[in-house]
Amino acid sequence: MPATLYDKLWDEHLVQTDDNNESLIYIDRHYLHEVTSPQAFEGLRHKQLKPWRLDANVATPDHNVPTDRGDSFNAASIEDEVAKIQVVELDKNCNNFGIHQFDIASNKQGIVHVMGPELGYTLPGMTIVCGDSHTSTHGAFGCLAMGIGTSEVEHVLATQCLKITKLKNMLINFNGHPRRGVTSKDIVLHLIKLIGTAGGTGHAIEFSGSYISSASMESRMTICNMAIEAGAKVGLAGVDKTTLDYVKKHSNLSDSMFSMASEYWKTLKSDPDVNFDQTINIDVSKIKPQVTWGTSPEMTIDFDADIPSQEDINEANHENLLLAKSYMGLDESKTLQDLSFDRIFIGSCTNSRIEDLRDAASALRGKKISKNITEAIVVPGSGMVKAQAEEEGLDKIFLDAGFLWRDPGCSMCLGMNPDQLKPYERCASTSNRNFEGRQGNLGRTHLMSPLMAALTAVNGKITDPS
Amino acid sequence: MTNSVITGIVATFDRDNIDTDQIIPTEYLKSIKKFGFGDFLFDGWRYLDEGRLDMTSEDRSKNYDFILNRKPFTNAEILLARDNFGCGSSREHAVWALRDFGFKAVIASSFGDIFYNNCFKNSVLPIKLSKEKINHLFEVSSSSPANFQIDLIAKDLKFDDNSSYSFDVKDSLLDRIINNLDDVDITLKHKSDIEIFEQKRRNQRPWLFDYSN
Numbered sequence: 001m002p003a004t005l006y007d008k009l010w011d012e013h014l015v016q017t018d019d020n021n022e023s024l025i026y027i028d029r030h031y032l033h034e035v036t037s038p039q040a041f042e043g044l045r046h047k048q049l050k051p052w053r054l055d056a057n058v059a060t061p062d063h064n065v066p067t068d069r070g071d072s073f074n075a076a077s078i079e080d081e082v083a084k085i086q087v088v089e090l091d092k093n094c095n096n097f098g099i100h101q102f103d104i105a106s107n108k109q110g111i112v113h114v115m116g117p118e119l120g121y122t123l124p125g126m127t128i129v130c131g132d133s134h135t136s137t138h139g140a141f142g143c144l145a146m147g148i149g150t151s152e153v154e155h156v157l158a159t160q161c162l163k164i165t166k167l168k169n170m171l172i173n174f175n176g177h178p179r180r181g182v183t184s185k186d187i188v189l190h191l192i193k194l195i196g197t198a199g200g201t202g203h204a205i206e207f208s209g210s211y212i213s214s215a216s217m218e219s220r221m222t223i224c225n226m227a228i229e230a231g232a233k234v235g236l237a238g239v240d241k242t243t244l245d246y247v248k249k250h251s252n253l254s255d256s257m258f259s260m261a262s263e264y265w266k267t268l269k270s271d272p273d274v275n276f277d278q279t280i281n282i283d284v285s286k287i288k289p290q291v292t293w294g295t296s297p298e299m300t301i302d303f304d305a306d307i308p309s310q311e312d313i314n315e316a317n318h319e320n321l322l323l324a325k326s327y328m329g330l331d332e333s334k335t336l337q338d339l340s341f342d343r344i345f346i347g348s349c350t351n352s353r354i355e356d357l358r359d360a361a362s363a364l365r366g367k368k369i370s371k372n373i374t375e376a377i378v379v380p381g382s383g384m385v386k387a388q389a390e391e392e393g394l395d396k397i398f399l400d401a402g403f404l405w406r407d408p409g410c411s412m413c414l415g416m417n418p419d420q421l422k423p424y425e426r427c428a429s430t431s432n433r434n435f436e437g438r439q440g441n442l443g444r445t446h447l448m449s450p451l452m453a454a455l456t457a458v459n460g461k462i463t464d465p466s
Numbered sequence: 467m468t469n470s471v472i473t474g475i476v477a478t479f480d481r482d483n484i485d486t487d488q489i490i491p492t493e494y495l496k497s498i499k500k501f502g503f504g505d506f507l508f509d510g511w512r513y514l515d516e517g518r519l520d521m522t523s524e525d526r527s528k529n530y531d532f533i534l535n536r537k538p539f540t541n542a543e544i545l546l547a548r549d550n551f552g553c554g555s556s557r558e559h560a561v562w563a564l565r566d567f568g569f570k571a572v573i574a575s576s577f578g579d580i581f582y583n584n585c586f587k588n589s590v591l592p593i594k595l596s597k598e599k600i601n602h603l604f605e606v607s608s609s610s611p612a613n614f615q616i617d618l619i620a621k622d623l624k625f626d627d628n629s630s631y632s633f634d635v636k637d638s639l640l641d642r643i644i645n646n647l648d649d650v651d652i653t654l655k656h657k658s659d660i661e662i663f664e665q666k667r668r669n670q671r672p673w674l675f676d677y678s679n
Contacts, residue, residue, distance in 0.1 A: 020638035
């Protein structure tokens, strides 16, 4: 019987299914970070258990770490005492249980979803979990990857399995060539606008079509990363030459092991005649650059379109749009181009990879940020991205334009470290969530691509990237 | 049978897409404990000032327009919302905050997948009902504070003396709440099955076990 990629990965990892249709799925890779793991380790200690398989686990602190660390920084250097406890706790837990960690002083530390693939810890066909909803990122490698809660982090540590029920299959075909100035971020924001933030609930979304085939691994990761913003905890793409080339470059596997694995990895795609529960076809050549106007990622519009008017809002059932408009301070504004921005954030597990930084830098060469912008920061996703960007001289371009060049971490995507918006500040952000208060109490977030964010930095306003 | 009936005051949240960042803002995720999040539930809507982990509800300037600051909803045990409740971040702290405040059930037309799973690990019952039924429950609860009674065994939600809706939840998940079961204990009963599976995998896909840190 023909099977989808998700079906194949499910069957490959299925230990057993019980009478209630709940299954134990074997987990190949477990990423850990400082925020959602302490209570899980505490649970293990309480039950007097040890991790089932140590080498399946990899840890790094990313969520709350300061990004202006510079040299010779360690956990003790963190000024926020509460954040420090969490980073120190991760050190202790990793040391006590014997889990490999790239600690805050490591030059490989980074956002776990950026660092993992770069260091070859993400391999095609794996099941991958992490106490972070953006774990869907790793689906770009033909993996079954999903975010889990802390109780499940404990469960995976203790049993190497996840107890879950099977999702439905959704196929999104992205076909065609994107216009100039349109990136993977615009394409995934467009999808979320189309199907809504609950559109993929209960589904694993497979991304396919000629656009995906021609896209880099970085672009595929950006798209799978935001599957969760479309409601799907699993996003994935089939394995092809692009996948294998990336893995060849980044993994430490011996040639013989790699070629043995490749034979299996090449089978990791949906069968041609398989049925999906839902299929959506999107012509990416029609997509314009996308920017969010509201407080949910589905509140997205073309960069030059009108913000929903009072009339549009009256037609809707709930007050959601009105609340969003009011929170975002848009009462007087007809279009996004009417808005002046205060802050720029280029970073996050969605858009902090080398391709993203190159894109942003391309719009900044020889330019200065607008004097209206009070702070513009670039936070590379990992130590490797940072080193690569510096080798290419991108850091100079950012610095010359007036950006701050920071150390890796989640930073202002969720404002858990000192990188936060002040109340009412308006930010052009390459992150993934524009929720109320996400980047700082009463802060106003507009999600967009790295290219758009860089242009917004230069002009102080949303402008046409083409 | 410990938790088979939930009876309580209903607090209504007439919004779609209430994300876990609203349920508990990031600031409070710095705690390394599993309890003590009740004072920070819906922090951004509930208070006028900015909070910290070492503050309590007493220390804060409250927004008295917000439902959970008004009596009798300060003692609410059932939360009624619209679509896609608990979307966004996987933080289980969102469920811990609802639980610590005193909520025992959340009723909505749909839930974020990760939030829905997290609920059952912490004795908070998520109930999915159709949008029509949710509309009706909002009508029932809008004029005066409502009390609902939820029977977990009968899977039945009674919203006034004569009316009730049945709801659908997987029995095994309900079991976790009713009998306070722990998934790790349940799974470890299948330890040898997992070991056999793992050994087979080790032989078949050796590259997964070959990676040297």
